[in-house]
Amino acid sequence: MNRRSFLLSLGGLTLSQTIVGCAGNNQTKLNIQLLKGSIPSQVVNQFRQSLQEKVELKFAPVEQIQDLYQRLLSWQQNPKATDEPEWTRFIPFRNSQTFAVADLVTLGDYWLTTAIEKKLIQPLEAAQLKQWSGLDLRWRDLVTRNDQGILDPQGKVWAAPYRWGSTVIVYNRDKFKQLGWKPQDWSDLWRDELRSRISLLDQPREVIGLVLKKLGKSYNTENLETVPDLEKELQTLNQQVKFYSSNTCLEPLIMGATWLAVGWSSDVVSILARYPQLSVVIPRSGTAIWADLWVSPKANAQDALSSQWIDFCLQPNIARQISLVTRTNSPIPTNIAASDIQESFSSLLLNSQEVFAKGEFLLPLPPESTKQYESLFAKMKA
Structure with a gap:
């Protein structure tokens, strides 16, 4: 990673x-x-x-x-x-x-x-x-x-x-002022107002993990087939996403192409001071550490x-x-x-x-579990 x-x-x-x-x-x-x-x-x-x-x-x-x-x-x-x-x-x-x-x-x-x-x-x-x-x-x-x-x-x-540090949500305050609400948790990424307005990390463990967290499951779930509605939730989330990138997921947000991004806090700190219109929130239900x-x-x-x-x-x-x-x-x-x-x-x-206390490390998974994550993530973006 x-x-x-x-x-x-x-x-x-x-x-x-x-x-x-x-x-x-x-x-x-x-x-x-x-x-x-x-x-x-x-x-x-x-x-x-x-x-x-x-x-x-x-x-x-x-x-x-x-x-x-x-x-x-x-x-x-x-x-x-x-x-x-x-x-x-x-x-x-x-x-x-x-x-x-x-x-x-x-x-x-x-x-x-x-x-x-x-x-x-x-x-x-x-x-x-x-x-x-x-x-x-x-x-x-x-x-x-x-x-x-x-x-x-x-x-x-x-x-x-x-x-x-942790995986965080970064958003444009000016855009959300128009909407009348602020993102607080992963579930907000599914709101209708954010269709094609989000940039996500291009990482299976991070993206599938945040969906698992939304569903009350662990980032380190080994068998994804045991999670009801997971694939449906991923497909719906994909409709909200405009860009996937692990290296430049924050750039579309800075340029105004997206209103919200999911990124690593270590990357976010380097832009907050230079772009005062941006705010960061750590999801209430927990995040990856x-x-x-x-x-x-x-x-x-x-x-x-x-x-x-x-x-x-x-x-x-x-x-x-x-x-x-x-x-x-x-x-x-x-x-x-x-x-x-x-x-x-x-x-x-x-x-x-x-x-x-609420966060989780991305722990090593068995090879068969890793293949599940990669396969489902590829299917989500197809």
Whole structure:
């Protein structure tokens, strides 16, 4: 799932801020490759200041989760990869670039099963994580899996969350003012006034999932044939949709071609400040939740410094900074008040515990269930 194509940096690390600190050859090093904009630069500076010894810190922001996943794949093929010298960028007809194997990498929860199954990452040492026991049980369950990437309470801890968001409804306030109502839940997408006025994500799990939620079912329903009227509901919803896109579902809304869009909160935050006519709402009945996680590449040895960084991100004051600057939610309570944030972002950051309680992770499904979702989604759009 590619849920990052519309994301802009929100005061986080930029590509020009790759190296923090300096060190000699014998000093301890920490190399982290992270999603651009997902960690504020001041948090990295505070981490450096908190260390007892001098450490060479390298934080390299990367544009999309998919690119980070591709690096995990490349390190599996070349576990001794190192950064190429700067001058090699100017060699004509050069097609590839190598990157030194990182100690930690950002990965989305949706990619976790595949990364484990393909042996791209290794388990974390949960015993070294001081903040681990303070995480909600749902977070610990999410990343505790067997060697096939399936949730297993007896499995190993494969990742640690540091921020999360959800699938949301974004709408044009001016258009809805004419209608005399505001969208509040998934059921509003079926209202007659919105025929051919909606843009949806081009994702079977997301679209069929929101219909399941409307019908009082789970996003993770395994056998869709057991859900009465599901196909009928999907066909009716399809009549409301003008565009399907996972990369550009918000663009038709911005241009006025649609009045409402369903998108990921990480994409939405980058446009709210620039387009004041847009508002966002988290459906009352519950929605899908995504998470950004720290994972350890298989090709690298783990050290205590990696655990220190993960723990640092889960400290209440640091987690609060990450939430406020990147406008996402934290896996631990942060006590953000309405006065701390712009009003346009209040629905995303306030009441996060209630949203989390009603929300669902998109958990791995059996292959036969995945085929059901894909087949039904294709039939819906035909």
